[in-house]
Amino acid sequence: FTAEVKGKKVYDPRTSTTVWSDNPALCIRDYLTASYGISEAVANIDDTLVTSAANVSDQLVGSPATKIYAGGVYLLTSMDGSIWYAQGKWRMKPAYWTAPVLDLDEDDLRSSLSVSTRHSRASNFNTVKGTFRGSESNWQTTDYPQVPENTASNANPFLAVDNGQESVADVDLTFTDNSVEARRIARITLERNRQQLTVSGSFGLNTLQLQVGDNIRLTNSRFGWTNKEFEVVAWNFGLQDDLDLQVQMTLRETSESVYDEVTDSVVYERDNTTIASPFATAEPQSLSSSATAFVNDDGTTVP
Numbered sequence: 415f416t417a418e419v420k421g422k423k424v425y426d427p428r429t430s431t432t433v434w435s436d437n438p439a440l441c442i443r444d445y446l447t448a449s450y451g452i453s454e455a456v457a458n459i460d461d462t463l464v465t466s467a468a469n470v471s472d473q474l475v476g477s478p479a480t481k482i483y484a485g486g487v488y489l490l491t492s493m494d495g496s497i498w499y500a501q502g503k504w505r506m507k508p509a510y511w512t513a514p515v516l517d518l519d520e521d522d523l524r525s526s527l528s529v530s531t532r533h534s535r536a537s538n539f540n541t542v543k544g545t546f547r548g549s550e551s552n553w554q555t556t557d558y559p560q561v562p563e564n565t566a567s568n569a570n571p572f573l574a575v576d577n578g579q580e581s582v583a584d585v586d587l588t589f590t591d592n593s594v595e596a597r598r599i600a601r602i603t604l605e606r607n608r609q610q611l612t613v614s615g616s617f618g619l620n621t622l623q624l625q626v627g628d629n630i631r632l633t634n635s636r637f638g639w640t641n642k643e644f645e646v647v648a649w650n651f652g653l654q655d656d657l658d659l660q661v662q663m664t665l666r667e668t669s670e671s672v673y674d675e676v677t678d679s680v681v682y683e684r685d686n687t688t689i690a691s692p693f694a695t696a697e698p699q700s701l702s703s704s705a706t707a708f709v710n711d712d713g714t715t716v717p
């Protein structure tokens with residue numbers, strides 16, 4: 415015989431109740447505080463962010479309607495998010511769009527910017543494949559449809575950018591229980607990877623209000639950025655050699671379109687900069703010619 419079994423009941427800070435849930439934010443919170451996890455004190459969990467992550471995960475989208483994220487304690491796969499420890503608390507964020515919270519420009523810089531424009535070949539990919547298991551497969555591990563499909567009627571739009579070279583990432587979603595959600599996570603993973611500009615530098619104290627996971631807008635005329643959106647992926651505060659207080663941040667370009675239900679491609683190349691490409695060709699403008707005469711050393715004239 416076979417049976418579908420629900421797991422442990424978990425605490426939900428939204429309702430102050432302990433009930434069964436497949437919400438990954440609640441499951442990871444339970445793991446952080448449980449004796450079989452890391453036995454973290456409840457006071458060291460940022461329940462404001464847990465609540466936000468849980469609400470996002472429970473949203474219904476698509477047809478048929480499915481939760482945006484559902485699964486087990488493996489947060490990074492179940493809701494394609496991130497978890498970090500900062501300022502004495504564990505914090506989390508699922509993969510979803512949040513509006514930028516701060517605008518920065520050249521006046522906020524305290525150092526030059528280090529810019530990486532591309533991933534290494536080993537880290538770059540244009541196709542995502544993997545497995546899931548759920549009621550669709552009678553809870554047997556099976557493949558979800560690859561992203562993008564790359565069929566005759568729906569070709570992979572990222573191949574053209576990568577000179578036709580297919581690079582596949584295997585993303586197994588053990589704690590995702592339906593193919594719709596699995597493909598959503600796979601698409602977000604792919605499109606986040608296609609946003610490849612990474613910026614590092616030191617900033618003024620105005621950025622003390624930021625934390626990992628926040629989105630900001632950055633304007634820099636030298637790089638051709640006007641309110642370009644970046645996500646804070648690393649944040650550190652301290653004294654520099656000249657005893658100047660600065661915030662060191664690593665920023666990764668992002669876009670609201672990464673989290674929609676549409677597979678985009680060239681849009682992630684066009685938003686890199688507004689500076690004209692040095693390899694572009696253009697017709698000469700405002701040129702004119704006129705007849706002149708040249709006198710040689712022997713006195714002859716060349717028309």
